[in-house]
Each structure stands twice: as C-alpha cells, then as structure tokens.
Amino acid sequence: MSLDLSSTSNDFTGxxxxxxxxxxxxxxxxxxxxxxxYIGLLNYVFAQQRGxxxxxxxxxxxxxxxxxxxxxxxFDSLRWVGLQWNEGPDVGGPYGPYRQSERTxxxxxxxxxxxxxxxxxxxxxxxxxxxAERKAQMAAKQAPKYAGPSRNYTPEQAAExxxxxxxxxxxxxxPDGDKGPGIASTTFTDELRGEITFxxxxxxxxxLLKSDGFPTYHLANVVDDHLMRITDVIRAEEWxxxxxxxxxxxxxxxxxxxRFWHMPLLxxxxxxxxxxxxxxxxxxxxxxxxxxxQAMLNFLGLMGGGMAQPTEQxxxxxxxxxxxxxxxxxxxxxxxxxxxxxxxxxxxFDLVKLKWLNGEYLRRLSADELFAALRxxxxxxxxxxxxxxxVQTRMETLGxxxxxxGFFFADDVMPPMDVFLPKKRTLEETMEFAVNMLAALExxxxxxxxxxxxxxxxxxxAGWSVKEAFMLLRAVLTGRTASPPLLESLEVFGKARSIDRxxxxxxAQKKIAAxxxxxx
RNA sequence: GGCGUUAUGGUGUAACUGGUUAACACGUCGCCCUCUCAAGGCGAAGAGUCCGGGUUCGAGCCCCGGUAACGCUACCA
Numbered sequence: 001m002s003l004d005l006s007s008t009s010n011d012f013t014g015x016x017x018x019x020x021x022x023x024x025x026x027x028x029x030x031x032x033x034x035x036x037x038y039i040g041l042l043n044y045v046f047a048q049q050r051g052x053x054x055x056x057x058x059x060x061x062x063x064x065x066x067x068x069x070x071x072x073x074x075f076d077s078l079r080w081v082g083l084q085w086n087e088g089p090d091v092g093g094p095y096g097p098y099r100q101s102e103r104t105x106x107x108x109x110x111x112x113x114x115x116x117x118x119x120x121x122x123x124x125x126x127x128x129x130x131x132a133e134r135k136a137q138m139a140a141k142q143a144p145k146y147a148g149p150s151r152n153y154t155p156e157q158a159a160e161x162x163x164x165x166x167x168x169x170x171x172x173x174x175p176d177g178d179k180g181p182g183i184a185s186t187t188f189t190d191e192l193r194g195e196i197t198f199x200x201x202x203x204x205x206x207x208l209l210k211s212d213g214f215p216t217y218h219l220a221n222v223v224d225d226h227l228m229r230i231t232d233v234i235r236a237e238e239w240x241x242x243x244x245x246x247x248x249x250x251x252x253x254x255x256x257x258x259r260f261w262h263m264p265l266l267x268x269x270x271x272x273x274x275x276x277x278x279x280x281x282x283x284x285x286x287x288x289x290x291x292x293x294q295a296m297l298n299f300l301g302l303m304g305g306g307m308a309q310p311t312e313q314x315x316x317x318x319x320x321x322x323x324x325x326x327x328x329x330x331x332x333x334x335x336x337x338x339x340x341x342x343x344x345x346x347x348x349f350d351l352v353k354l355k356w357l358n359g360e361y362l363r364r365l366s367a368d369e370l371f372a373a374l375r376x377x378x379x380x381x382x383x384x385x386x387x388x389x390x391v392q393t394r395m396e397t398l399g400x401x402x403x404x405x406g407f408f409f410a411d412d413v414m415p416p417m418d419v420f421l422p423k424k425r426t427l428e429e430t431m432e433f434a435v436n437m438l439a440a441l442e443x444x445x446x447x448x449x450x451x452x453x454x455x456x457x458x459x460x461x462a463g464w465s466v467k468e469a470f471m472l473l474r475a476v477l478t479g480r481t482a483s484p485p486l487l488e489s490l491e492v493f494g495k496a497r498s499i500d501r502x503x504x505x506x507x508a509q510k511k512i513a514a515x516x517x518x519x520x
Numbered sequence: 521g522g523c524g525u526u527a528u529g530g531u532g533u534a535a536c537u538g539g540u541u542a543a544c545a546c547g548u549c550g551c552c553c554u555c556u557c558a559a560g561g562c563g564a565a566g567a568g569u570c571c572g573g574g575u576u577c578g579a580g581c582c583c584c585g586g587u588a589a590c591g592c593u594a595c596c597a
Contacts, residue, residue: 025597026597027596027597029596029597059597061596061597062595062596062597064596065596065597123595127594127595130594130595131594134594138521141521141522142521142522143521143522143523143593144522144593144594145522145593169595171595190525193525193526196524196525197524198523198524199523201522201523202522202523202524202593203523204593204594207594207595208595209595210595211595212595214595216594216595216596216597217596217597218597221597236591237524237525237526237590237591238590238591238592238597239591239592239597240524240525240591240592241523241524241525241591241592241593242592262525264525264526265590265591267590269530269531271589271590272589272590273590273591299532302532302533302545303532304532304533305532305533305534307533308534309533309534309543309544309545322543322544322545323544323545323546325533325544325545326532326533326544326545326546343532343533344525344526344527345526345527345528345590346525346526346589346590346591347531347532347533348531348532350531350532350546350547352531352546352547353531353532353545353546353547355546356545356546356547357546359558359559363559
C-alpha cells in the first residue's frame, strides 16, 4: 500500500471550511452495545444537520478480544435502530479500508515518522517486567507510570537491542513535565466544556504499536481520523483522559486537530457506567425482547438532553400536548437537536421510561402494523419453527403448544422458591451457584455443546449434580420443573434474553433476601 | 492514591444574557371510566437546585472553598 506522506501536513484545508465528517468506531468484541448506538446516533445527527458525512469504522486491533460474529451484528443492529453511514467496511468509500486490521501497514509507516522525528521510541521491556514495575509502584502508593530504561536509550543502545532481536513496542515520548511552559502540559478544547489541561507528569508514555505489530486505539484512531478527514470527534466522556495523548500525536505529525465533543456516559440505576452486569446493554436483547427501533432511537435521543423542549409560552399559545415533547423521530432530531444544549451529567438508562416510550409507539400502530411487528419478531416464522421440534413429542393436541412453550413468549418468569430450590441445598448455596452459572454462560458460545461443557465443568467444580444444576437453570428459564430440553431451549431463546432472565432472577432473589433481612 | 469530569424531585430534562410561589415528561399515589387488566381522563404528593461562604436590591444561574459521584490510571477499547 503506498502513501502520499508529503501531503500530510497541509492537505487539511482547515476545519472552518472543511465539510463536516463524523464517525462511529465500534470494536467487534461482543454484542453490539447501546452505548455504541447512542454515540452513533449523535454522530449521525451531527453530520446530517451539517450536510456532512457519517463514517463507520471497525476498530478490530485487539486480537485477544476479537469476536468474529460481532462485526455483522454491529452492522445489523445499528441499521436496525435506523443509522445510515455514508462510508464503512460494508458500503465502501473513498478513504478505505474502513477496518483497522486491514490498515496495519499504514500504522507502521506512520509510526516510522514518529520514530524518525523523535516523538516516539522503541521500548524493549517485557509485559512481565512492566507488570512487576506497576505492582511495585502501586505497593509504594505511587501512581503507576511507565519509567522503563528504553525511554532514555542512546541510539546505539536501541540499535543494539533491536539487532539482538528483542521484541519491542513503540511508545509515545510524552514531553517531560518539568521542562517549562509550552511542553509541561497539553491543553485542548472540549466543545461542551471548554479548555481542559493535563500536566505531562500525569500523561503516560502510551504504547502506540504493540509487540504483535498491531496499533493500539490511540495511534490507529488518530491516524485514521486524520486520513479519513474526520472534522469532529464525538465520543464518550471516558476518552477525556486520553485526549492529551491524541493531541500530542496530532502535533507530532503536524496535523490540524479535529474538534472534540465528549458526551456524557450512559449510567446504570446506581449511576455507575452502564454495564451488562446491571443492565441489558446488548442491542440484540432489545430487538429480541420486542422494543421498536424508533422507540429505542427516541429514548437515546432523550439521554443527555439536546432536544429543545417547547417553552411554557409555546405550550399555552399553540395548545401543545406536553407529553409529545418527549416523542420525536430521527427527522425531528435532524431539525431540532442542539449539541450545545447537551447536559453533562451522566444520564441513567432507565428501562421504565424506555418501556413507556415503546408502549406509546406500539399504541400508535394500526392493528395490521402491530400484527406485522409481532410476526417479524417474537412470533416470526423462524422463531416458531425453531421451537416446534422441541415440543413435538410432548404434545397430544396442537392446543397444548401454548402450555408447553409459554416461557418462550413471556417477558419474565419468576419461579417460586419451591420450584427453583434443590431439596438438599440452602438458598445461599443455590444463589451462589446461580451467580456462577450466569458468569459461565455469559462467557460461553451460545451452542448446546458449549453450554453443556461450561455447565458440566461448573457443576463438577462446585460439587453439584447434573440434575440439581439443570433443574435450577430450568426453573429460572421456564418458571417450571418440566420443560422442553433445556439447553436446546436456551439456544432458541437466545443468549441476550436468557442471560437477562438469569440476571433478573438473581436480582429479584437479592431483593427478597434484603427485605427478609430487614424484617428480622 | 493521582489526574480529569460532573452535580436541579426516585428517573430524564426545563428555567432567555441573575428577576416573583423552580416547569414538563416518566414513575408513585388517589379518583373517574370499566366485567378484569391496561389505555384514556382528572387530581395529588414529591426538589428549594450537593454543602459552606461571598458578590448583588435579588443567585439554580456569577466568584471562592469543600464534599460526593463517575471516568481514566493496560502491549482493552
């Protein structure tokens, strides 16, 4: 792949006049995340409002977390909520490839520039050495920070280590924090917060190129954003702390900075960053559980504000229904969403309001449309067809189909204690096992074989019988002691919803236990 | 621990460049409708704007100092 390196410093005509280009850059490490949809929506709206382009880039540089089925799920889920990208791996575009694993040559070449101009250096410390150093620093109550000898190697020393074939990473050489104004700190502008400054003493020498030859997020992201002419980086707040590293990189390359917009982080009910431990975060889940994409989109649009509410005057003078202020479409967002109005407190992703919204949209459907929606989701031919073989030998009349398969169509089942609690187990033991089961299944491929292996491994380690373990899981999934084959049912019901059901069971039991504790 | 960000009812948001009893939606509760449950209609409770100072005739909005929550602190993104 050939690069025109000569044009890198002044081909960027300036952000004031450059056409707006925004992007979403998910990593294919698992199920598509609501946070990705949220940031994606914001980028999409931003670009659309300014007549710009919206780019989808796949950041698959972490080979250890890579999940092969993830990328397609991301495409499908993002399209499902209604996002459309102008450029991306699946639709092409003038600045491709849009998959970072296909751009490794590019990163290596740009890394060489950094090496040549002294902005980066080769670091020969092993992962074990770094680990030990970090632990020592933590034990000594110091901020863990890279301080390996490689940073100060003479050219001869570096050449020697290189010649000896020692594996290395390439690190960013952050200017020394004590060397006076101008290089002691980095200041950048966050479009929503104003200027933010980081002292270089608090900015670590970030690894740019890993020893496996793949770039880290920081390098790949900056190089790609520049090469893809991204003008506005709209991303989650968690990236604020690493923005100085990115700014340093832009400067080292002599590139113009994009604008940075850091969006508030979606939160669990307890205000922590939204996570699958405490909330369904997979878009697959919401689709399978029967949320409408326009409701999801509307709900995400509500997070963090941005949509101007009608003023009291408008409500009175135009006789507006105030409830309608919360209901809006993508087109409405293009028209009225104002990025400067975004409120910076992390919004709680509240399922209750999402459900209300979804209900509003459901009620606005005609009976035919509702029927059609049902037939493409919870009552689709595919779904029904996959359920049928599980109950064929168990039916005497077709009318019994509903009795045998009800749990497949229920939003929630909650087994009473006499159903889920094994006779020889205490409640504590049982709940501990359930928690372990949840973890095992979360980490498991969703096939009968994989689940069987995971479950059997778990129950052996815990000293549970196959019968006890499967009966507990059956109770949680179906609410009963008799059911179609368990693992096959799990497979058909889907990972996202099965996991959610298990999680809800555990949460509910915790609440009950807490309540009982309080009444004692 | 260090650094950074944020802070309005239980939740999401309003409140023009400081100006009367802090508004809307969700949720909760009550009433009406009704064979039930929803939906729908009507109504109520719920914050004095994280805390403490300051400026001002007047502060949720400005200033100073705290506190708390969250994020980052990886050869993950």
